[in-house]
Amino acid sequence: MGRYRARKADSFKRKKPDRKPQALVLIVCEGEKTERQYLRELCNDLWLSGASVTITPSHLGSDPMSVVTYAIDRHKAEDEIYDRVYCVFDRDTHANYDQALTRLNDSPFAKKGILHAITSVPCFEIWVLLHFAYSTASFVAGGGKSPCDKVVEAIHPHFGGYAKGPAGLYQHLKPMTNQALTYAGQLTKHNHDSGSNNPATKVHDLVRYLKSLADELGA
Numbered sequence: 001m002g003r004y005r006a007r008k009a010d011s012f013k014r015k016k017p018d019r020k021p022q023a024l025v026l027i028v029c030e031g032e033k034t035e036r037q038y039l040r041e042l043c044n045d046l047w048l049s050g051a052s053v054t055i056t057p058s059h060l061g062s063d064p065m066s067v068v069t070y071a072i073d074r075h076k077a078e079d080e081i082y083d084r085v086y087c088v089f090d091r092d093t094h095a096n097y098d099q100a101l102t103r104l105n106d107s108p109f110a111k112k113g114i115l116h117a118i119t120s121v122p123c124f125e126i127w128v129l130l131h132f133a134y135s136t137a138s139f140v141a142g143g144g145k146s147p148c149d150k151v152v153e154a155i156h157p158h159f160g161g162y163a164k165g166p167a168g169l170y171q172h173l174k175p176m177t178n179q180a181l182t183y184a185g186q187l188t189k190h191n192h193d194s195g196s197n198n199p200a201t202k203v204h205d206l207v208r209y210l211k212s213l214a215d216e217l218g219a
Contacts, residue, residue, distance in 0.1 A: 023083040023213055025053045027206070028071040030062045034164045035088050035124050041170035042207065046214035053210070064089040064100035071115065072107060085114055086206055091121040091198075092148055120201040122147035125155060127203040128169075130183040131176035132158035136190050138198040151199070181208065 029036040036055055043053050056074075060066040067089045075085050087104060091097050101117060109115035120126050122139050129135065129151060139147040139154075155162045159172070173180070184204035191200050 022052045022217065024081055025210075025213070026071065026075065026082045026085045027053065027055045027088060028058050028067050028074070028086070029055065029088045030058065030064075030067055030090065033062075033124075034128075034166075034169065037165055037167065038124075038169050038173075039088070039206075041168070042210060045170060045174070046210060048210060048214055048217070052213070052217070063094050063096055065096040065103065068100045068104045068107075068117075072109065075109060075114070080109075082114065084116065084209070085109065086116050086118050088118040088124075088203075088206070089120075090123040090148070091119065092123050093146065116205075118202045118206045120203060121198050123151060124201075124203065125151040125164075126199045126201045127180065127184065128159070128162070128173065129155050130187070130201070131173045131180040134183040134186060135199065136187065136194075136196070138196070140198075147198075177207070180204065 027039060029039070036057060039055050043055065058067045058070040060070045064087075067087045071085050071087045075082055087100075089097075089100070094100075097119075101119070104110055104115060104117050107115050125148060126139075132155070135154070139150045141147055142150070145153075152162060152164075181204050184201055187200065188202075188204075191197055
């Protein structure tokens with residue numbers, strides 16, 4: 001007889017591919033506004049499915065404290081499954097903005113690097129403006145217009161007819177994304193050096209993370 005030996009049954013089993021588990025990310029926004037629309041379109045463009053990134057409005061309200069509270073409560077309710085949780089909200093005219101940041105930063109999830117604040121001063125439209133122009137000029141209320149109204153006015157020469165919450169916003173801005181990332185980094189450095197926080201945005205931190213996540217999943 002030949003020296004053939006029967007292979008163990010286990011040796012015929014297909015080996016599972018050695019792939020990094022998909023990160024689970026929760027993004028909580030103020031509501032049905034520009035931020036949520038933009039981030040959904042960004043994630044679709046990056047092929048980040050709803051299974052890996054969940055984008056939701058706060059169901060407790062649209063102010064910063066409601067966003068932070070909902071994000072923490074949902075993370076706890078779902079057995080702390082998320083690798084990262086982002087709270088996206090504006091300074092705008094919210095009275096509890098600073099209180100919300102304090103609660104977020106004091107959370108054990110923030111200390112573990114899970115919970116992050118993605119803030120904009122005065123509003124998300126600063127991120128939109130940075131796709132077209134770099135500016136450190138403060139935006140303040142005046143002439144019956146809010147600080148955010150003033151930011152929208154600054155956008156109009158570059159993006160005529162811009163209004164909050166437009167469909168297709170990400171695709172319109174996509175060709176200028178790298179410029180916006182550069183300008184946002186410069187603005188962050190300026191704010192650090194000058195002690196200013198108007199204008200300011202951290203949206204670029206979230207965009208960079210989502211792009212890096214897409215790169216990892218595509219590797």
